[in-house]
Amino acid sequence: MKIDAIVLREIKMPLVHPFRTSFGLTTDRRILLIELQSEGFTAWGECVAGEHPFFSDEMIDTAWFITEHELAPRLVGKDIAAGRDVPSLLLQVRGHRMAKAALENAVWDLEAQVKQISLAKLLGGTREKIACGVSIGMEMDIPKQLDRVAKEVAAGYQRIKLKCQPGYDSEMFAAVRERWPDILLSCDANSAYKLSDADHIASWDQYKLLMIEQPLWYDDFYFHAQLQKRIHTAICLDECIRNSRDAQAALELGSGRIINIKVGRVGGFTEAIAVHDVAQKHGVPVWCGGMLESGVGRVQNIALSSLPNFSLPGDVSASARYWTEDIIEPEVTVSREGEIVVPLAAGRGYEVRRDRVEALTVRQQRITA
Ligand code: OSB
Ligand code: MG
Numbered sequence: 001m002k003i004d005a006i007v008l009r010e011i012k013m014p015l016v017h018p019f020r021t022s023f024g025l026t027t028d029r030r031i032l033l034i035e036l037q038s039e040g041f042t043a044w045g046e047c048v049a050g051e052h053p054f055f056s057d058e059m060i061d062t063a064w065f066i067t068e069h070e071l072a073p074r075l076v077g078k079d080i081a082a083g084r085d086v087p088s089l090l091l092q093v094r095g096h097r098m099a100k101a102a103l104e105n106a107v108w109d110l111e112a113q114v115k116q117i118s119l120a121k122l123l124g125g126t127r128e129k130i131a132c133g134v135s136i137g138m139e140m141d142i143p144k145q146l147d148r149v150a151k152e153v154a155a156g157y158q159r160i161k162l163k164c165q166p167g168y169d170s171e172m173f174a175a176v177r178e179r180w181p182d183i184l185l186s187c188d189a190n191s192a193y194k195l196s197d198a199d200h201i202a203s204w205d206q207y208k209l210l211m212i213e214q215p216l217w218y219d220d221f222y223f224h225a226q227l228q229k230r231i232h233t234a235i236c237l238d239e240c241i242r243n244s245r246d247a248q249a250a251l252e253l254g255s256g257r258i259i260n261i262k263v264g265r266v267g268g269f270t271e272a273i274a275v276h277d278v279a280q281k282h283g284v285p286v287w288c289g290g291m292l293e294s295g296v297g298r299v300q301n302i303a304l305s306s307l308p309n310f311s312l313p314g315d316v317s318a319s320a321r322y323w324t325e326d327i328i329e330p331e332v333t334v335s336r337e338g339e340i341v342v343p344l345a346a347g348r349g350y351e352v353r354r355d356r357v358e359a360l361t362v363r364q365q366r367i368t369a
Contacts, residue, residue, distance in 0.1 A: 001110055002079045006072040006103070006367045007035040008064060011360035013294060015322055019137040022165035022192035023054040030060050031294050032067070032099075033357065036106045041113050044352050045106030046297035048264035049098040055190070055291075056098070056218070056239065056265065063099035068365060071096070071103055077369025083108030083122075087270050097242065097267030104268030105300050113347040118303070120342045123269055125306025129339040133159030133313035134321065135188065135290060138168055142175050149176055158338040159184040159210065159313040165192040170200075173207040184313065188213035191239060195223045202231045210312070211236035211258050221246070221255035234258050238289060242266060244274035251282040258312065262289040263304055264297075272304055280309040288314035295319055295328030299343075299350045302332070306342045316340065327356045 011031050018027045034045035047067070049058040070093050080086065086104040093100070112119040120127075134152045139145040149160055162176065164187045176185065186209050193201060193215045201215055211234045216223050218239035228235045235256035241247050243266055247259060259279050263272040279286045288305040291297070301316045319331035326332070328350040334340055343349025 001038050001081065001107070001114055003036060003038050003075050003077065004368070005037040006076055007037070008067055008072070008365045008367070009033045009035065009357065009361050010060065010064065010363045011294070011327070011357060012362050013323060013360060015292065016320070016324060017137070019292060020140070021137065021163050021188075022190045024052065026051065026292065029292055029294070032060050032063050032102065033294070033296060034067070034102045034106045036110055038110055041110055043106045043110035043113065044296045044348070045102035045104070045109065046293055046300070047098050047102035048262065048291035048293060048297055050291070058096060058098045063096065063102070066093065066096045066099045067103065068367065071099055072367045075103060076367055080107055083111050084270050087268060098264040101264045101266070101268040104270065105263065108269050109300070109348050116346040118342075118344055118346060119300070119348050120303040120306040123303055123307060124273060125303060125342060126308050127306040127310070127342060129341050130302060130305040130310065130316065131158050131313040132317050132334050132338045132340055133157055133161060133184070133287075133315060134317050135161040135315045136163065138163045138165065140168060142172055145172055146175060146179060149180070153180060153183060156334065156336045156338040157313075157317065159186060161186045161188055161213070161315065163188050163190070165189065166197070170203065173204060173209070177207045184210050186210045186213065186236070188238070189215045191216060191218045195226060198227055198230045201227065205232045209233050213260060214238040214240065221250040221253055224250070224255035225253040228254055228256060236260055238262070239265070241275065243271050244278045247275045247278040251279065251284055257284060259284060259286045260289040261286050261304070262291060263300065264291060265289075269304065273307070276307050276309050285309060285311045287312040288316050290315035290317070292322060294323070295326040295332065295350060296352060298332050299328060299348050302340055302342060303348070313338070325356065327353050327360070329353050
């Protein structure tokens with residue numbers, strides 16, 4: 001698979017509903033898309049870096065810079081046999097995992113097309129359908145929050161995740177739990193608490209949460225292990241898991257009992273599969289996280305979620321929850337049972353709408369050998 005050209009594109013897409021987390025509010029996404037051109041095939045990748053370096057130290061502009069000047073030049077003109085071969089080509093560059101993932105995942109998309117198998121099968125997927133949950137931003141108002149939850153429960157989603165932060169937590173959890181005593185419920189603090197909040201966090205055991213996602217520092221697993229000893233509810237790790245060694249260290253330390261895998265956060269499908277495998281070896285379930293992706297990243301998350309140890313509902317949900325009109329055809333839809341069907345067709349199983357991508361593009365750069 002000779003890489004003839006790599007096209008970087010920034011698209012701007014307004015969210016249907018603003019999304020508030022403990023690190024900030026997102027109303028418009030700026031998304032870096034990667035288009036690979038190879039011997040008549042076109043493959044796609046999405047960089048999940050945000051508009052600001054708040055979730056992680058990457059952001060769209062650093063990802064664009066590093067892709068243009070360091071990463072893409074290491075791939076263009078090369079003959080690459082498989083997606084799995086990409087990490088070693090990019091190894092000299094440290095960090096920048098979201099930028100690397102967008103390129104590597106585009107090569108996997110290409111490989112699936114060339115080999116005429118589904119991306120899910122190529123990754124080692126075994127599931128025909130994936131279980132879907134939703135992540136709901138903070139409304140900073142309990143009646144409004146309950147309305148948002150009601151809508152998603154009615155749509156059939158199998159798990160509701162509530163974003164929280166100090167001052168917007170217990171009272172909100174209590175209100176949701178009182179109205180829905182039996183739903184699968186979790187929360188995500190995006191690192192908003194400290195170990196000195198351990199007693200407060202332990203008091204959430206009464207809300208019977210499936211998990212508490214990344215309560216402490218984004219780069220920590222030592223203090224998460226201290227916290228996990230003091231609470232009954234499982235801690236789920238997100239931000240701090242950068243690779244499969246982190247997953248092993250965290251699980252051996254007891255920093256959590258569940259892992260959220262985001263393919264961008266760990267640097268691409270190869271490492272995401274390695275994290276999946278480490279967790280499986282430790283008897284720890286994983287689920288697929290989301291980063292408010294456009295259709296390109298979303299369909300790649302669906303393929304990844306078909307691996308066997310993705311045994312909890314993920315944050316991969318319908319296109320219409322994010323966009324008035326997505327950039328893929330068909331859009332991602334979720335059944336009344338809260339499931340997405342994993343496509344069986346060769347390649348990614350969804351078309352990328354070039355008309356839509358072009359209409360949303362605000363800058364573009366083509367890199368050739
Ligand atoms: O921590 O999981 C997170 C979105 C942006 C950054 C971080 C996170 C999230 C989400 C949204 O929770 C998941 C989604 O619906 O894509
Ligand atoms: Mg999270």
